[in-house]
Amino acid sequence: SSDLTTSPDLSGVKWKFKTNGKVISSAAVVDGTAYFGSTDRKLYAVDSSSGGLRWTFAAGAPVNSSPLVAGGLVYFGSEDGNFYAVDAASGKLAWNFQTGGERRFTAPGIHGIAPKTEMMPDPFDVFLSSPALANGTVYFGSGDHNVYALEARTGAVKWKFATGDVVHASPAVSGGIVYIGSWDRYLYALDAQAGKMIWRFQTGDDRVIYNQIGIASSAAVMNGVVYFGCRDGHFYAVDAKTGLQKWSHDNQMGWVIASPAVREGVVYFSTSDGTRFKALDAVSGRLVFSIANK
Numbered sequence: 001s002s003d004l005t006t007s008p009d010l011s012g013v014k015w016k017f018k019t020n021g022k023v024i025s026s027a028a029v030v031d032g033t034a035y036f037g038s039t040d041r042k043l044y045a046v047d048s049s050s051g052g053l054r055w056t057f058a059a060g061a062p063v064n065s066s067p068l069v070a071g072g073l074v075y076f077g078s079e080d081g082n083f084y085a086v087d088a089a090s091g092k093l094a095w096n097f098q099t100g101g102e103r104r105f106t107a108p109g110i111h112g113i114a115p116k117t118e119m120m121p122d123p124f125d126v127f128l129s130s131p132a133l134a135n136g137t138v139y140f141g142s143g144d145h146n147v148y149a150l151e152a153r154t155g156a157v158k159w160k161f162a163t164g165d166v167v168h169a170s171p172a173v174s175g176g177i178v179y180i181g182s183w184d185r186y187l188y189a190l191d192a193q194a195g196k197m198i199w200r201f202q203t204g205d206d207r208v209i210y211n212q213i214g215i216a217s218s219a220a221v222m223n224g225v226v227y228f229g230c231r232d233g234h235f236y237a238v239d240a241k242t243g244l245q246k247w248s249h250d251n252q253m254g255w256v257i258a259s260p261a262v263r264e265g266v267v268y269f270s271t272s273d274g275t276r277f278k279a280l281d282a283v284s285g286r287l288v289f290s291i292a293n294k
Helices: none
Strands: 028-030 033-037 042-047 053-058 068-070 073-077 082-087 093-098 106-108 119-121 132-134 137-141 146-151 157-162 172-174 177-181 186-191 197-202 220-222 225-229 234-239 245-250 261-263 266-270 276-281 287-292
Touching: 028 068, 042 073, 068 132, 073 137, 132 172, 137 177, 146 177, 172 220, 177 225, 186 225, 220 261, 225 266, 234 266
Parallel strands: none
Antiparallel strands: 028 033, 033 042, 042 053, 068 073, 073 082, 082 093, 106 119, 132 137, 137 146, 146 157, 172 177, 177 186, 186 197, 220 225, 225 234, 234 245, 261 266, 266 276, 276 287
């Protein structure tokens, strides 16, 4: 609620749970259980009230995507190139789908590192695409450059769509369209049933040191507008039907790799380089506030 008096009392730590690696994955909390991945190669199910362990599932590599819980299954991706569906109650594998393999975005001399002609993986490409579910289909992006649509109960491929580079942004599904960004600089609008491209929107380019390029931010869709951030230092609002830009906000070279939230006519997001939390008018793009991380 916008009424601050209804906000929870964050007076102290209720519990904490330690894994054996960094927790980049965001937790999904469903029916008293918190599900999250860790770089220690495991997905965890923890009692959301006590922090007690319910079960773990061992993947073959770090689990840096955020899980989705639906229909008694937990869906998530791993750097081992597999997309998994496990039973939410027991952690037992229901099915897994092998993509063409995970990899980070690479570019020559990235971030100005010498030698400038050598292809290097981006050390800041730490996230994996997290799944979205609609009409019995689960959608996600992959380091193999593809966007996938799988049958949610079986893992059977419905379609895949090839972009020009790694896809680590998470999809948003709205009105029968999948909106997802790629490291190839484009935000794509894909038909959710057929996987055909409806339109694509090109963000900024940087062919000098390759640090101001690509979409890692996931999109938010509200009132016919797609909102997303980019490493080109801008935050965008794009018409959901046409792909035409409504407005953009200049973050003064600050990356936006976080995912936005929209509520009551305001869109909220954070920047990494600028370390700021911002709010913009969702219709005009006018700055409402900008708070520095002190």
